[in-house]
Amino acid sequence: MIGVDEALARVAAALPTLPAETVATRAALGRVLAAPACTAHPLPLFDQSAVDGYALRHADLHTIPATLPLAGMVAASAQPARTRLAPGTAARIFTGGLLPDNADTVVRQELTRRDGDRVTVLEAVAPGTDLRREGEELAQGSVVAAAGAQVTPGLLAALALAGAHRIAVRRVPRIAVLITGDEVVPHGAALKLGQVPDANGPLIDAQLTRWGFPPLSIDYVADREEAVREALARAFDRADLVLTSGGVSVGDFDFIPAVSEQLGAQRVLWKVAQKPGMPLYVARRGASLLFGLPGNPASVLVNLQVYVRDALDRMLGRDPALRWRHARAPAPLRREKEKTFWLRAVVDADPQGQLHARTLSGQASHMLGNLARANALLRVPGLHEDTATDVLRWLSLDG
Structure with a gap:
C-alpha cells in the first residue's frame, strides 16, 4: 500500500x-489554452479619445481661457476617412472616437464652455491628456494569455477585442x-x-x-x-x-x-x-x-x-x-500511524479573517448526509508524516 x-x-x-484543437473564441468559455493567444492588431486599435470633449493641438492653448473655432465632429463610429485638424481649431469628439491627425490632446467637456461653433477651454491641461494611444496596451502580435490559461468571461472578451477569432485549446x-x-x-x-x-x-x-x-x-x-x-x-x-x-x-x-x-x-x-x-x-x-x-x-x-x-x-x-488551501485544525484530532484521513468539514473565517475547520459527524464511508453542510475536505496526515497539524490542508467542496 x-x-x-x-x-x-x-x-x-x-x-x-x-x-489540441482549434475552436471559435465565442465557444471557448471554460476551455484551457493549448498555445499562447496573441493579438491580431494593436490595442487600442488606433489613437482615440478617452472622454467626451474636444480634440485640439496643445500648442494652441497659449492662454487660459482659450477660445477656438470648431472644425467638425468625430463620433465613436466608422469614419469615411481620417481627418486632419487645422492649427488653431478644435474638433468635437466622443469617447472612443478616432483622434484627428495633428491633434495631441483632448479636453473633457466639463472643462469647457460651448458657444455655437466656438469652444472655450476654461482650465489648463497637460499635453496628451485623455488620449488612448494605438498599441499602448498591447502591440500587434503580443500575447494576451499564455498556454494553460483558462478562458474566463473576461479573457474571452479580451480575446474578442484583440481579434483572436479562433484559438487553440486542449481537447x-x-x-x-x-x-x-x-x-x-x-x-x-x-x-x-x-x-x-x-x-x-x-x-x-x-x-x-x-x-x-x-x-x-x-x-x-x-x-x-x-x-x-x-x-x-x-x-x-x-x-x-x-x-x-x-x-x-x-x-x-x-x-x-x-x-x-x-x-x-x-x-x-x-x-x-x-x-x-x-x-x-x-x-x-x-x-x-x-x-x-x-x-x-x-x-x-x-x-x-x-x-x-x-x-x-x-x-x-x-x-x-x-486548489489546496489551509485552515486551523480542529481539536481533538484523531490520527493513525500509517494512514491519511479525509474528513468532511466546515471551514469558515473568524472575525480576524483566520480560517478554521470544524469536522462533522457521520464520517463513515457509506454516509453522505453531512454533505448538506460540508464545504471542505480536510486532509489529516498520518502519525508517520513529519507534518505539523495545527494548520491542515483542505480542498473546497463548493467548486
Whole structure:
C-alpha cells in the first residue's frame, strides 16, 4: 500500500496527453489554452479619445481661457476617412472616437464652455491628456494569455477585442462512467428487496458538471465477469478517462483490476493508505486512464476530489496545486500511524479573517448526509508524516 503523495505522483506520471484543437473564441468559455493567444492588431486599435470633449493641438492653448473655432465632429463610429485638424481649431469628439491627425490632446467637456461653433477651454491641461494611444496596451502580435490559461468571461472578451477569432485549446477529455453492482439501481427506478438506489452515478455526474465537463452517459454493469469485460473494453476504446464505481476490492465479484489487466491495461496503483477510499485502483491502457473507485459514496467523493480532479487539471494544463488551501485544525484530532484521513468539514473565517475547520459527524464511508453542510475536505496526515497539524490542508467542496 502506498501513501497519498506517492499515489498522486504515480497518477501524474501515467496521464495521457490530450491533443489540441482549434475552436471559435465565442465557444471557448471554460476551455484551457493549448498555445499562447496573441493579438491580431494593436490595442487600442488606433489613437482615440478617452472622454467626451474636444480634440485640439496643445500648442494652441497659449492662454487660459482659450477660445477656438470648431472644425467638425468625430463620433465613436466608422469614419469615411481620417481627418486632419487645422492649427488653431478644435474638433468635437466622443469617447472612443478616432483622434484627428495633428491633434495631441483632448479636453473633457466639463472643462469647457460651448458657444455655437466656438469652444472655450476654461482650465489648463497637460499635453496628451485623455488620449488612448494605438498599441499602448498591447502591440500587434503580443500575447494576451499564455498556454494553460483558462478562458474566463473576461479573457474571452479580451480575446474578442484583440481579434483572436479562433484559438487553440486542449481537447476536453472524453469520459466514460461505469457503475457496477447487482444491488445498485439507477436513480429513480423502483427498488426490490436487497437493492439500493445509485448515489455514485449522480455524484460523479454532478461533480464533473460542476467542474465544467459536458453531461455524461452512465452505464450500469452487472456483477458478471463477461459483462465487466465488455463494458470496460468499450469504455477504453472511446474514452480518455474511464471512471468505475465498485468492484475494486478483494471480493468474489470485484472484477475491475483483473479484467482491466486482461484487456491490456498496465497497473499504476492499487490501494492507498487513506480513509475513506483505500481500495483505489488506477491503470492505463493506451491513451486511456482508468480510475477504479470504491463503491462507498464517501470513498467516491474523496477519490474524485483528490485524484480524478488532479488528473483532469493536469490533462488540461491547469496547476492542481492551486486548489489546496489551509485552515486551523480542529481539536481533538484523531490520527493513525500509517494512514491519511479525509474528513468532511466546515471551514469558515473568524472575525480576524483566520480560517478554521470544524469536522462533522457521520464520517463513515457509506454516509453522505453531512454533505448538506460540508464545504471542505480536510486532509489529516498520518502519525508517520513529519507534518505539523495545527494548520491542515483542505480542498473546497463548493467548486
